[in-house]
Amino acid sequence: MSGAMVASDSNGVIALRADHLEQAHGLSEVLKWPYRLEDWQFALELGRGFAVEVDGKLLGTALWWPYGEDFATIGMIIVSPDAQRRGIGGRLMAALLADAAGRRITLISTKDGEPLYAKLGFARCGFITQHQAVLDKVPAIDTSVPVRAATTADRAAIDAVDAAAAGMDRRLLLDALLAVADAVVIERAGVISGYGCVRRWGRGVVIGPVVAATADDAKAIVAVLASAYEGVFVRVDVTDASGLAPWLVEIGLPQVDRAPIMALGAPPISEPGAMLVALSNQSLG
Numbered sequence: 001m002s003g004a005m006v007a008s009d010s011n012g013v014i015a016l017r018a019d020h021l022e023q024a025h026g027l028s029e030v031l032k033w034p035y036r037l038e039d040w041q042f043a044l045e046l047g048r049g050f051a052v053e054v055d056g057k058l059l060g061t062a063l064w065w066p067y068g069e070d071f072a073t074i075g076m077i078i079v080s081p082d083a084q085r086r087g088i089g090g091r092l093m094a095a096l097l098a099d100a101a102g103r104r105i106t107l108i109s110t111k112d113g114e115p116l117y118a119k120l121g122f123a124r125c126g127f128i129t130q131h132q133a134v135l136d137k138v139p140a141i142d143t144s145v146p147v148r149a150a151t152t153a154d155r156a157a158i159d160a161v162d163a164a165a166a167g168m169d170r171r172l173l174l175d176a177l178l179a180v181a182d183a184v185v186i187e188r189a190g191v192i193s194g195y196g197c198v199r200r201w202g203r204g205v206v207i208g209p210v211v212a213a214t215a216d217d218a219k220a221i222v223a224v225l226a227s228a229y230e231g232v233f234v235r236v237d238v239t240d241a242s243g244l245a246p247w248l249v250e251i252g253l254p255q256v257d258r259a260p261i262m263a264l265g266a267p268p269i270s271e272p273g274a275m276l277v278a279l280s281n282q283s284l285g
Helices: 018-030 037-046 088-099 114-119 154-167 170-180 215-226 244-249
Strands: 013-015 048-053 055-066 072-080 104-107 123-134 147-149 182-188 191-201 204-212 235-240 255-264 275-278
Touching: 013 088, 018 055, 018 072, 037 055, 037 072, 037 170, 048 088, 055 088, 055 170, 055 235, 072 088, 088 114, 088 235, 088 255, 104 235, 154 170, 154 182, 154 191, 154 275, 170 191, 191 215, 191 244, 191 255, 204 215, 215 235, 215 244, 215 275, 235 244, 244 255
Parallel strands: 072 104, 204 235
Antiparallel strands: 013 048, 048 055, 055 072, 104 255, 123 235, 123 255, 147 182, 182 191, 191 204, 204 275, 235 275
């Protein structure tokens, strides 16, 4: 789905293209965001992007990702520091919202971005906490929780528990993630009730998404996924609602940020017994 259908508009907004991504990566590096070029490529291939470019120089980006027919997430909204206060962020958001019209949209806001999003009608609906560090010691694994490696035969069950927890259809995201991630599931009496992924991303690896029925199940998934990464930079972004933040600090992943989840329209709702614990990353959800 890479690239938006709009070639350009009257405000100078164009489709973000694959040949823009090296410059886009440079913009994120200036902000000290941890994306690799490969992370930009992954994101654009999954979604639709917009850009503002002047004389061959990329000044801003904004991307969105469709989930089913009714939902979307947005992110990677960046304006070059030397192009601030020229309305570029507003123009990119206008193009993005027009392209995603009719969908209920969620995002993770930066402190600087929140006033703009609020002005556009987004409202806070929760918080995420960002945890990361070089993992000095892997956490103890609760062997009473039946965590095992995922197989291709588990895919329909993973899709089902993800939809129940996320409240939207994320099968395209899972297609991409499961092609590059190591994944585990929780299975009891032949029923899969949770799953988690770990993959190369940013400065090391990211653990997420994690979906589970209980906080103890979620901890077991994270512990198993982290077990191969002693001495490696590990990141996990968890919802406040999951209650996992204190435990992550205990196992050596300190909280480095807390950011609001914002929604335009009613946010997606988890079904009883299904909890979206950790995000795949803050942009993709």
